[in-house]
Amino acid sequence: MWTIAGEGIHPIHEKGLTSSLSVGDLKLPNKVVIPLSQHIGAPSEPLVRIGDSVRKYQKIGEAKGFVSAPVHASISGKVIAIGKFPHPSGNQSNSIVIESDGKDEPVEGLTEHPDYLKLDPKELKDIIVNAGIVGMGGATFPTHVKLNPPKEKKIDTVLLNGAECEPYLTADDRLMVEMSREVVEGMKILMHIMGVQEGHIGIEDDKPAAIEAMRKAASGTGIRISVLEKKYPQGAEKQLIKSILGREVPSGGLPMDIGVVVQNVGTAVAVYHAVRYGIPLIERIVTVTGQGIQRPGNLRVRIGTLLDHVITECGGLAGEPGKILFGGPMMGIAQHTLHVPVLKGTSGILVIPKEDVLLKDFTACIRCGRCVQACPIRLLPNMYSVFAEAGKPKDAEKYYILDCIECGCCTYVCPSRRPIVHQIRYIKAEMRKAKNKVA
Amino acid sequence: MAEQIVAEKEEKRGRLEEPTPKLILTSSPHVLGEDSIERIMWSVVLALLPASLAGLYFFGWSALQVIVVCMASTLGAEALFQKISGNRVAIKDGSAAVTGLLLALTLPPGSPWWLSVIGGFFAIMICKQLYGGLGYNPFNPAIMARVFLLIAFPLQMTRWPVPHPLFSGMDAKTGATPLGDLQVARLTGKGIGDAARLNLWDAFIGNIGGSIGEVSAIALLIGAAYLIYKQYITWHIPLSMIGTVMAFGGIFWMMNPDKYANPLFHLLTGGLILGAFFMATDMVTCPVTLKGQLIFGAGCGLITVIIRMWGGYPEGVSFAIVLMNIATPLIDIYTRPVRYGAKRAEGTS
Numbered sequence: 173m174w175t176i177a178g179e180g181i182h183p184i185h186e187k188g189l190t191s192s193l194s195v196g197d198l199k200l201p202n203k204v205v206i207p208l209s210q211h212i213g214a215p216s217e218p219l220v221r222i223g224d225s226v227r228k229y230q231k232i233g234e235a236k237g238f239v240s241a242p243v244h245a246s247i248s249g250k251v252i253a254i255g256k257f258p259h260p261s262g263n264q265s266n267s268i269v270i271e272s273d274g275k276d277e278p279v280e281g282l283t284e285h286p287d288y289l290k291l292d293p294k295e296l297k298d299i300i301v302n303a304g305i306v307g308m309g310g311a312t313f314p315t316h317v318k319l320n321p322p323k324e325k326k327i328d329t330v331l332l333n334g335a336e337c338e339p340y341l342t343a344d345d346r347l348m349v350e351m352s353r354e355v356v357e358g359m360k361i362l363m364h365i366m367g368v369q370e371g372h373i374g375i376e377d378d379k380p381a382a383i384e385a386m387r388k389a390a391s392g393t394g395i396r397i398s399v400l401e402k403k404y405p406q407g408a409e410k411q412l413i414k415s416i417l418g419r420e421v422p423s424g425g426l427p428m429d430i431g432v433v434v435q436n437v438g439t440a441v442a443v444y445h446a447v448r449y450g451i452p453l454i455e456r457i458v459t460v461t462g463q464g465i466q467r468p469g470n471l472r473v474r475i476g477t478l479l480d481h482v483i484t485e486c487g488g489l490a491g492e493p494g495k496i497l498f499g500g501p502m503m504g505i506a507q508h509t510l511h512v513p514v515l516k517g518t519s520g521i522l523v524i525p526k527e528d529v530l531l532k533d534f535t536a537c538i539r540c541g542r543c544v545q546a547c548p549i550r551l552l553p554n555m556y557s558v559f560a561e562a563g564k565p566k567d568a569e570k571y572y573i574l575d576c577i578e579c580g581c582c583t584y585v586c587p588s589r590r591p592i593v594h595q596i597r598y599i600k601a602e603m604r605k606a607k608n609k610v611a
Numbered sequence: 612m613a614e615q616i617v618a619e620k621e622e623k624r625g626r627l628e629e630p631t632p633k634l635i636l637t638s639s640p641h642v643l644g645e646d647s648i649e650r651i652m653w654s655v656v657l658a659l660l661p662a663s664l665a666g667l668y669f670f671g672w673s674a675l676q677v678i679v680v681c682m683a684s685t686l687g688a689e690a691l692f693q694k695i696s697g698n699r700v701a702i703k704d705g706s707a708a709v710t711g712l713l714l715a716l717t718l719p720p721g722s723p724w725w726l727s728v729i730g731g732f733f734a735i736m737i738c739k740q741l742y743g744g745l746g747y748n749p750f751n752p753a754i755m756a757r758v759f760l761l762i763a764f765p766l767q768m769t770r771w772p773v774p775h776p777l778f779s780g781m782d783a784k785t786g787a788t789p790l791g792d793l794q795v796a797r798l799t800g801k802g803i804g805d806a807a808r809l810n811l812w813d814a815f816i817g818n819i820g821g822s823i824g825e826v827s828a829i830a831l832l833i834g835a836a837y838l839i840y841k842q843y844i845t846w847h848i849p850l851s852m853i854g855t856v857m858a859f860g861g862i863f864w865m866m867n868p869d870k871y872a873n874p875l876f877h878l879l880t881g882g883l884i885l886g887a888f889f890m891a892t893d894m895v896t897c898p899v900t901l902k903g904q905l906i907f908g909a910g911c912g913l914i915t916v917i918i919r920m921w922g923g924y925p926e927g928v929s930f931a932i933v934l935m936n937i938a939t940p941l942i943d944i945y946t947r948p949v950r951y952g953a954k955r956a957e958g959t960s
Binding site for chain 2: 181183184262339410414420421422423424425489492493494495496497499501502503504505506507508509510522524526529530531535536537538539540541544545547548549550551552554572575578580583584585586587588589591593594597
């Protein structure tokens, strides 16, 4: 068994709500809102105008620059608006709104590649760029960027992340159970592109069915299944690398600095579909869950589907909602409106009933050290919290606050209920402000 | 293209906005663990219950009176100060209760009521609230108050009744603690012979002279086991503190058993077990890293045994912990964990 030594926490689990439910198709929405920015990097540029008719899979936004990704129509219909619409990040974002014609008509002439492993890595990367594939674990880093390291970085290993350590979420679990062959084929393509022999798929040990399915699918391929201890944040990129390979990504660096490329299992499937069938990324599996939704489930959802449509199709809200999150409870983002769209990186929608939301005042830090012991980056979260409270964000720099991955372990364990991650984000924002002023 | 977006935005603004249920917005994480300060503090009180009951058994009502007055004083002082200073009265968090009970357990049974009152008020007012309250105090308030009382009222603080178990019908007589006997033997220059001969069973169950809560090793260990099981304390400080006392004491005992007491004597007499598990481990005043806690515990142990063997006081646990409390910020600085990915980054950049 592989694990992060010492650090990390064992939060609530709650995956039982959906872990045994097969992936179903969400009823197609009447309209989708497709943000031009669903990835880290520059937003894409619209290729359509209001009034245009579009078909499913049609590219409607072109990548702008290297660190960017195109977006595609996820349904067929008519472009009815282009402009700023609510984005799950909490801001507004330029988006293309498509009204469905109800036909779900695909574009013609998708290029299939039955012999995809014979393709040149350059060709494969072009396919991936054009399919708009980004990291589907949540960070949404454009996949082709990771696959194009500078020449001096020698990559020796590809890791697939199937850890899914966030409580409640089961989308990757179900994906591995039901689409294990596609995961392995996607992994083969990724390894072929990088020219590496070593490939691991990391899965937490609370998913025996996924482990079993992946072992079967990977047997004879040389791809290894690494069973990880169930521990949060086992699936954070840096922790996954440390657990499986024993290597640490240098502070401020990237996995490529130590010869590793990490992709989510969902991303591998998207890569396979793009390469084999020419299908761009227009849908994903989303775990819709929580005690505040009538019918939890794992659903295949078109990108751009609005939250209120998802909730309606899942039987509606159960009782009064307290918080609705995009993502899991540890790192998910609370939404203020139901008019936000599902994005390429939306792994889950979690509805927490009002009575389960605890809003308590925090008290003084009692220096118990639990956050220090829980921090997977081995930082001193207690110091950040105190600095933020005292209004001294500058002091936090000396304590390497920029290394913080905001996983939430410190806040989870704090007996004084201090909002440590919130305070860390405040400090980081203050630092950005100060930097912008100087520049 | 940009102009088109702006124009269309103006035209389409608000079209998709419909009323939304009121949703709560906070930063992640959205789930929290179950532990709270109240739970931790009242668990410590619970863990001190066996030792308190043992004290009651061996010293009777004279012990009960001290415990009651001490706890009433610390809780009263806390409420009073918070009220006067306009803060929320937070005696429910249990921290003042812990301080009161710990202070009582370090006092001689039958000590006068005013001693408990002075100790309780000193602990809360001077050692805790003046620094800003829970979390900001550099010293463990209970220990600091005990040290204050020991220096200010040496007579009352060293009058030790001989155990007279409840219902045994014995009269309360005063005697000495084993460590006190040892010091007298040491200072008079005679061999320590008889003084260091201890009935281990009596010391284990608590049938010896001493403070209310320090005499019964078994009762203290039951409470400590509970706290370790609940993960409210870790083994690091107790083990390194007790280990250092026994190792250091053991070395001198092996060199000269006529002059120095054996390690078991050090373990079972005085306040070592009480201090190591319940006072040195005080979260507020000990280092935050496990490595720092090991160093902190070793320092406590070393100072304890040095005072016991060569100091002017028979017992040194309280002084040791207070002195190491001073060193806590320094230890924290030097035991900062090496962060993930640090070494390579420093080497290459």
